[in-house]
Amino acid sequence: MAAPEGQWVLMATGRSPTNIAVIKYWGKRDEALILPVNDSISVTLDPGHLSATTTVAVSPSFPSDRMWLNGKEISLSGGRFQSCLREIRKRACEFEDEKKGIKIKKEDWEKLHVHIASYNNFPTAAGLASSAAGFACLVFTLGKLMNVKEDYGELSSIARQGSGSACRSLYGGFVKWCMGKKDDGSDSLAVQLADETHWNDLVIIIAVVSSKQKETSSTSGMRDTVETSPLLQYRAQTVVPSRVLKMEEAIKNQDFESFAKLTCADSNQFHAVCLDTSPPIFYMNDTSHRIISLVEKWNQSEGTPQVAYTFDAGPNAVLIARNRKTAAVLLQKLLYYFPPQDKDLSR
Amino acid sequence: MAAPEGQWVLMATGRSPTNIAVIKYWGKRDEALILPVNDSISVTLDPGHLSATTTVAVSPSFPSDRMWLNGKEISLSGGRFQSCLREIRKRACEFEDEKKGIKIKKEDWEKLHVHIASYNNFPTAAGLASSAAGFACLVFTLGKLMNVKEDYGELSSIARQGSGSACRSLYGGFVKWCMGKKDDGSDSLAVQLADETHWNDLVIIIAVVSSKQKETSSTSGMRDTVETSPLLQYRAQTVVPSRVLKMEEAIKNQDFESFAKLTCADSNQFHAVCLDTSPPIFYMNDTSHRIISLVEKWNQSEGTPQVAYTFDAGPNAVLIARNRKTAAVLLQKLLYYFPPQDKDLSR
Numbered sequence: 001m002a003a004p005e006g007q008w009v010l011m012a013t014g015r016s017p018t019n020i021a022v023i024k025y026w027g028k029r030d031e032a033l034i035l036p037v038n039d040s041i042s043v044t045l046d047p048g049h050l051s052a053t054t055t056v057a058v059s060p061s062f063p064s065d066r067m068w069l070n071g072k073e074i075s076l077s078g079g080r081f082q083s084c085l086r087e088i089r090k091r092a093c094e095f096e097d098e099k100k101g102i103k104i105k106k107e108d109w110e111k112l113h114v115h116i117a118s119y120n121n122f123p124t125a126a127g128l129a130s131s132a133a134g135f136a137c138l139v140f141t142l143g144k145l146m147n148v149k150e151d152y153g154e155l156s157s158i159a160r161q162g163s164g165s166a167c168r169s170l171y172g173g174f175v176k177w178c179m180g181k182k183d184d185g186s187d188s189l190a191v192q193l194a195d196e197t198h199w200n201d202l203v204i205i206i207a208v209v210s211s212k213q214k215e216t217s218s219t220s221g222m223r224d225t226v227e228t229s230p231l232l233q234y235r236a237q238t239v240v241p242s243r244v245l246k247m248e249e250a251i252k253n254q255d256f257e258s259f260a261k262l263t264c265a266d267s268n269q270f271h272a273v274c275l276d277t278s279p280p281i282f283y284m285n286d287t288s289h290r291i292i293s294l295v296e297k298w299n300q301s302e303g304t305p306q307v308a309y310t311f312d313a314g315p316n317a318v319l320i321a322r323n324r325k326t327a328a329v330l331l332q333k334l335l336y337y338f339p340p341q342d343k344d345l346s347r
Numbered sequence: 348m349a350a351p352e353g354q355w356v357l358m359a360t361g362r363s364p365t366n367i368a369v370i371k372y373w374g375k376r377d378e379a380l381i382l383p384v385n386d387s388i389s390v391t392l393d394p395g396h397l398s399a400t401t402t403v404a405v406s407p408s409f410p411s412d413r414m415w416l417n418g419k420e421i422s423l424s425g426g427r428f429q430s431c432l433r434e435i436r437k438r439a440c441e442f443e444d445e446k447k448g449i450k451i452k453k454e455d456w457e458k459l460h461v462h463i464a465s466y467n468n469f470p471t472a473a474g475l476a477s478s479a480a481g482f483a484c485l486v487f488t489l490g491k492l493m494n495v496k497e498d499y500g501e502l503s504s505i506a507r508q509g510s511g512s513a514c515r516s517l518y519g520g521f522v523k524w525c526m527g528k529k530d531d532g533s534d535s536l537a538v539q540l541a542d543e544t545h546w547n548d549l550v551i552i553i554a555v556v557s558s559k560q561k562e563t564s565s566t567s568g569m570r571d572t573v574e575t576s577p578l579l580q581y582r583a584q585t586v587v588p589s590r591v592l593k594m595e596e597a598i599k600n601q602d603f604e605s606f607a608k609l610t611c612a613d614s615n616q617f618h619a620v621c622l623d624t625s626p627p628i629f630y631m632n633d634t635s636h637r638i639i640s641l642v643e644k645w646n647q648s649e650g651t652p653q654v655a656y657t658f659d660a661g662p663n664a665v666l667i668a669r670n671r672k673t674a675a676v677l678l679q680k681l682l683y684y685f686p687p688q689d690k691d692l693s694r
Contacts (some may be wrong), residue, residue, distance in 0.1 A: 231619060234581045261625070268627045272578065272619040278608070279643040280615045286633045296626040 008102050009059040010095075014141035016054075017047040018122070018133040019168045020204070020318045022263040022310060023247050024270040025177065027226045027236060032079070033185040034164045037226070037236035039244045040177045041193070041251075042168045043320070045204060052133035054118040054141045058104075062113040069118050069134070076116075083161040084139055085114070091154075092146035109146055116142075131218075135162030136169030156190035172196035174251045176244070199254045202320055203327035207334060209287045209315040218313045221274065221281050228278040235273055240266075256322045260305035263320065264295075267310040283313050287338070291317045294337055306330075355449050356406040357442075361488035363401075364394040365469070365480040366515045367551070367665045369610040369657060370594050371617035372524065374573045374583060379426070380532040381511045384573070384583040386591045387524045388540070388598075389515045390667070392551060399480035401465040401488045405451075409460040416465050416481070423463075430508040431486050432461070438501075439493035456493055463489075478565075482509030483516030503537035519543035521598045523591070546601045549667055550674035554681060556634045556662040565660045568621065568628050575625040582620055587613075603669045607652035610667065611642075614657040630660050634685070638664045641684055653677075 025040035045051070065085065067076050076082070092109035096102065104112065118137065120130050139159040143150070152170045160167035160177075167188075168175040173195040180188030216224075225232050243262055250258035274281040284292075292309055299305045307330055308320040321327035372387035392398070412432065414423050423429070439456035443449065451459065465484065467477050486506040490497070499517045507514035507524075514535075515522040520542040527535030563571075572579050590609055597605035621628040631639075639656055646652040654677055655667040668674035 230586045231578050231581065231616065234578065234585075238581075239577045265623075265625055268625070269578065269623050272623040275622060276612075276616050276619040278612055278615070279647075280639060282636045282639075285636075289629045289632075292627060292629075300626075 007059075007061060008100060009057050009061075010097070010100075010102055010104075010145065011055055011057045012141050012145035013053065013055040014137050014144055015047050015051050016133050016137035016140055016169050017045045017172070018050040018052075018130065019044045019165065019175065020310060021165065021168070021312070022259070022308075022320075023240060023244055023266050024310075024312075025165055026270050026273060027222050027232055028164070029179075030183075030185065031223065033188075034080075034160050035185050035188050036164060036177065036179045037232070038240040039179050040165070040168070041244060041247050042165070042175050042177070043202075043204070044169060044172045044175060044196070046196075047172075050120075050122045050133065050206070052118055052120050052130070052137040054116060054134075054137040056117075056138075056141045056145045057115045058112045058145060059115075060112065062115055065113050065115075067116040067118070070120060071117075080135070080162045081138075084135065084142070084158055087158040087161065088139060088142040088146055088148060091143075091148045091150055093149055095147045114142070114145075131163035132165040132169050135159050135166035138162060139166070140170065153189050153191065157186065157188065160185070160188060160190075173198055176248070193248060193251055199251065201254075201323040203324055205319045205321065205327060205330060205334075207291060207317040207319060207338070209285065209291075209317065211316075214283065214314050216281050216283075216313070221277070221313060224279075224281065225273055225277045229273050229276040231276045232273045235269060239269065256308075257304050260299070260308035260320070260322075263308040263310050264292075264305075271311065283315060284311055285315045288315045288317060290337070291319075291334075294333060295319070298333070354406075354408060355447060356404050356408075357444070357447075357449055357451075357492065358402055358404045359488050359492035360400065360402040361484050361491055362394050362398050363480050363484035363487055363516050364392045364519070365397040365399075365477065366391045366512065366522065367657060368512065368515075368659070369606070369655075369667075370587060370591055370613050371657075371659075372512055373617050373620060374569050374579055375511070376526075377530075377532065378570065380535075381427075381507050382532050382535050383511060383524065383526045384579070385587040386526050387512070387515070388591060388594050389512070389522050389524070390549075390551070391516060391519045391522060391543070393543075394519075397467075397469045397480065397553070399465055399467050399477070399484040401463060401481075401484040403464075403485075403488045403492045404462045405459045405492060406462075407459065409462055412460050412462075414463040414465070417467060418464075427482070427509045428485075431482065431505055432489070434505040434508065435486060435489040435493055435495060438490075438495045438497055440496055442494045461489070461492075478510035479512040479516050482506050482513035485509060486513070487517065500536050500538065504533065504535065507532070507535060507537075520545055523595070540595060540598055546598065548601075548670040550671055552666045552668065552674060552677060552681075554638060554664040554666060554685070556632065556638070556664065558663075561630065561661045563628050563630075563660070568624070568660060571626075571628065572620055572624045576620050576623040578623045579620045582616060586616065603655075604651050607646070607655035607667070607669075610655040610657050611639075611652075618658065630662060631658055632662045635662045635664060637684070638666075638681075641680060642666070645680070 019042040021040050021042040023041040025036050027037040029035050029037050089109050095104045136159045156167035156170040167190040171192040174193040177190050247262050295307050295309050306326045310318045366389040368389040370388040372383050374384040376382050376384050412423050442451045483506045503514035503517040514537040518539040521540040524537050594609050642654050642656050653673045657665045
């Protein structure tokens with residue numbers, strides 16, 4: 001039965017995993033378009049674990065665009081949401097569902113309002129890339145709803161305008177965000193280096209040191225770093241380009257030793273430029289430092305890396321074990337040195 | 348009455364304060380001669396507070412060189428002690444005390460052995476520059492005993508071979524260690540920028556966060572940084588030279604705003620290159636970070652810096668207040684936010 005005129009609701013649901021950078025993105029050359037100062041490389045997590053699930057609905061009965069995050073309404077007035085909505089609407093295509101009596105012409109999408117409900121199955125804004133998963137999912141699901149035909153590369157460039165690292169969550173596996181050269185940002189997008197079946201041995205363990213929201217948001221933190229750190233441009237222009245090439249090689253060859261050394265060094269250098277910012281930004285705490293020491297000592301005693309660590313804009317450790325056996329030993333060590341009653345690990 | 352042949356003991360005592368770098372020394376270009384990768388600038392503390400007191404004695408009855416640090420005998424076999432002893436002996440001059448019947452000819456000094464007793468009135472190897480005060484005092488006191496005629500600049504170059512930053516403790520006030528250019532290190536010495544009467548308003552408060560000995564010694568830490576940090580050379584060659592010029596200006600003009608900004612930024616950049624080292628070096632802890640946040644927020648709320656902070660190779664904060672009134676407020680704040688029962692401040 002066809003829906004009464006103006007009463008229908010059309011919905012789409014999508015899920016996007018978060019991604020963890022192994023060569024870090026820190027610093028924009030264009031704030032509005034979200035264009036980075038260097039390339040970055042990430043691993044996309046299994047969507048069954050840390051991910052955002054978003055349902056978008058459209059209906060002639062909706063008087064305005066609205067959004068709920070984890071059940072709480074949030075404002076869509078920010079430039080980042082508006083950019084994503086505008087860019088997806090621009091690319092919307094005709095849609096018809098004869099059974100339901102729904103027909104939306106290309107030009108209709110501009111007038112139809114959306115309701116968006118998004119859930120993260122992990123702490124928000126605690127340095128676990130919740131905005132990456134969130135914006136990737138928003139763009140992907142809106143694209144699905146609005147019958148957008150563009151490929152993931154193009155969608156990644158739209159997601160980038162919501163949250164830079166979101167562009168890397170459009171693909172699974174290993175993903176590179178090419179900084180691009182153009183002023184309009186059209187070449188600043190994600191490419192898949194290897195899909196999720198490549199290097200299946202790796203196991204990622206996230207040690208949640210604190211699920212509190214961070215004091216310094218990534219956006220304002222990286223702006224301060226760009227403006228005040230004398231070391232950032234050297235990192236972006238001289239250190240990162242060669243690291244990106246080495247990391248691509250390491251991933252291609254499943255060379256865990258190089259992968260781990262580059263991952264740890266780049267995490268530490270990202271936190272170094274945060275410290276070189278005025279006023280300094282601290283994302284890691286004493287517990288983070290203890291986790292690093294544990295891993296470094298272990299790797300040293302084995303003669304070759306067993307585990308890589310990387311920390312985003314928060315104290316939580318992302319630990320990448322070379323295989324399942326190592327991951328099991330890592331978990332034992334974590335439980336031994338950071339017993340669950342420890343306040344630092346309580347949530 | 349003349350001493351019986353071979354029974355006399357000749358002694359000298361000296362005291363040297365520690366110094367606190369405001370433009371940091373981190374990294375050697377020559378490990379044996381202790382030649383740094385950049386100039387550094389420090390403030391010498393009042394000798395009444397953090398200082399080393401050393402008594403050196405010489406006697407024909409001493410069969411070997413020996414040394415006691417804080418009452419415990421330590422080995423003098425290290426290259427650093429040997430360099431200082433050799434360089435001072437080389438410059439020793441004839442000494443005569445007719446009353447005591449002592450006559451030491453220039454060439455006799457090579458054969459006479461010394462006993463050295465040194466005390467620090469503050470924690471050793473806790474990142475409070477104990478070795479700077481210690482070696483400055485050793486060289487100064489040995490020079491006094493052995494009637495060395497060289498000026499402080501030359502003595503500073505000898506003290507440098509004991510511990511790099513020791514060269515800066517030969518002078519009071521504001522001191523610059525010029526890295527020098529020569530391979531033999533003869534131009535790598537300290538010069539006084541302003542004496543201890545200049546800029547008398549400043550008050551230095553040291554917040555001892557931990558008096559434990561540090562895990563990573565400065566010597567091995569800076570070697571690792573030189574070998575593994577991609578950012579260090581850029582800091583040494585590009586960032587520090589311009590900071591040194593600005594810091595000299597700030598000191599000359601008693602411009603506290605510039606002084607404080609440069610001091611804090613350079614402390615943070617030193618810890619940034621430590622973090623950029625593989626494996627990373629952490630000297631500051633959560634308490635250090637809280638102290639920095641307290642100072643940064645206060646400075647921001649006042650619109651202009653009231654206090655500068657700087658951290659050496661340990662978690663202890665060196666706080667420089669612009670005047671006595673500010674220092675009093677700073678102490679109140681420290682006592683309020685870090686009450687004495689707090690375990691972090693216990694010794």
